[in-house]
Amino acid sequence: MVTTSAAVTDNFSLQLTFVLFLSVVVATLFTALLTAPQRDEIGEFYLGNRTMSPLRNGLAMCGDYLSAATLLGSTGLVALTGYDGLMYLGGTTVAWMMVMLLIAEPLRRTGKFTLGDTVALRMPRQQRPVRLALAVCTLAVATLYLVAQLVGSVALLTQFTGEPSPATRTLCVVVIGTIVIMYASLGGMPGATVIQIIKAVMLVVGITVTAGWVLHRFDWNPNTLLSAAADRSGNGLQFLEPGLRYGASTTSKLDFFSLELAIVLGLAALPHVLMRLLAPRSVGVLRSSVVWAVGLVGLVCFAAGIVGLGATAVVGRETIADTDRTGNASVLLLAHELGGGVLTALLSCLAFVTLLAVAAGLTLAAASSLAHDLYGEVIRKGRASEREELTVARLAGVLIGVLGMLLALVAWGANSATLAFLAFAIAASALLPTLVYSLFWKRFTAKGALLSLYGGLISSVLLVVFSPVVSSTPTSIYPTSDFAWFPLQNPGIVSIPAGFLLGWLGTVLSDRRESAPYEEFEVRMLVGAADE
């Protein structure tokens, strides 16, 4: 993946990064342990400190939502492909609109700890099979995205040390994975919140300052920045026009649209983001938090676009592409050029902390789903004590962390963006239809939920298996064989409609009497519960 690397940083910034990263980790672990649930109270473990102010909640949401892929991957995409990369950043921002307008408040009013609780409130009699299906889909999405984060940590390390030896690689994944498990299993939601907020503050400040620095260098004149970027992009003005990356053929254009669809719809259904929405104390606090998050996410994406353009304008496309073919190194190269070793170290520390925070949120969300939906409701049929469920949740966190580490070690060469995109596609085609139908469709039945959950999961996985990602091109996992009859790398354009269609079909085919009463649920969704 990476050709030359040691060029990104010198020894000084490597050491500084290490020291900074270590101090952030030690400080946050310490705080996480201090704020960890003291009593065996399951609500505190799942939801954390519920008296946080809207700004803090918004920061935590922003922290959960923006991963290292946005910081390194998207800026790299902007640096290499200009306009097409900017569209990708826009998708990340717009996806938060779905959360705000459609999902946040109804989910908060009808939910308790997991997505399964909302669906169980909607169809109480058939909740067990649906909870099982939800747990399976949540686990699939969270594990894939977790592996993407861990693989990303190896890729990040590569930029410091060059191609790492197997021992370094294993050490990196194991160390990051262990810290993630400690945040999630020991700290629970309070611990995850601490790291999310610290990461979000670092991210917002770091990227805004870098963007300001870039603009300052171009005399605060965006036109100068654009022309310098176009000059040094090696593509001239084409850099500022659509099509550099995805414009080769109709297939690649459709592929890009498919990706945008999965991002816009899938980010809104990621389990750790949904879980975060349940944390605020009241709907009023939730609303202000979500609006704060709109501003923060928008600001970070906007600044990331400027940083990406600045990387091309200052460093030049050739150096960026030579260092790392995917462009992931662009931010660090730019930092080195602008602020020397110190800024590089700050931004790489930020990248590692970002990885860590998102991975901790994911592990926690998957562990809650396993403990609450699978263990508490399906296996123990609601008879588990709080203490028992809490123990299972902690163990599940360890289990998922270890599973993620093992998969990351096997798939360390995989492209972390591809893994993340598959996770978005599954979230958009399996979790989103069930969520939206449960909230808003009167007739929705358990049969529809099961069909859309399993159908969405299977269709997106199968489409990727038979796509160029797995076979037929030189960059595939099996480059020598060819069973890729599906031409697109991103399954969203087919699997998302399939998920919605299957949910509709399952509902229409089931007996009208199977529809659970919707009135009470609807009143609760729009008005709230009596004891709220």
Next chain:
Amino acid sequence: MPEFSPWPDDSSAFHAPQSRPISPQQISHDPEFRSLRRARLRFATRATALSVGAFLLYVLLSSFAPGVMNEPLIGHFTLGLALGLGQFVVMAVTAWRYATYMRTKVDPLADHFRSQLRHEPLRPRPAAQAQTPAPAQAQGTRGFPTW
């Protein structure tokens, strides 16, 4: 009618004076609840269609009508880049409209129905309530740590 009146507010003839909490089913059939539901859903679908739809349309236009998007405006700013910036403006306006709409149109009605569920003495109807400072707001700024 004073707020502490023991008699329920019967300005809406639909509710008989009660001595027990109203069930969610009863609320569900209240015409006012239906209009609340309609308004809430209509706003959510319209705003989502507008903001998400505008973005997906922008992606499609960029992919399949690059000629239009490459129209230069000022310097290196093309129509496409300007529309891209416009997405952020659309988002900001949507978020602002959403917060205002929910606060002024949805919350008063929802609070009203919730107090009925709880069987509290009924508050004055939303129209009267709108003049008093909204309690949810005061609650939001108090009781939190300092930042």
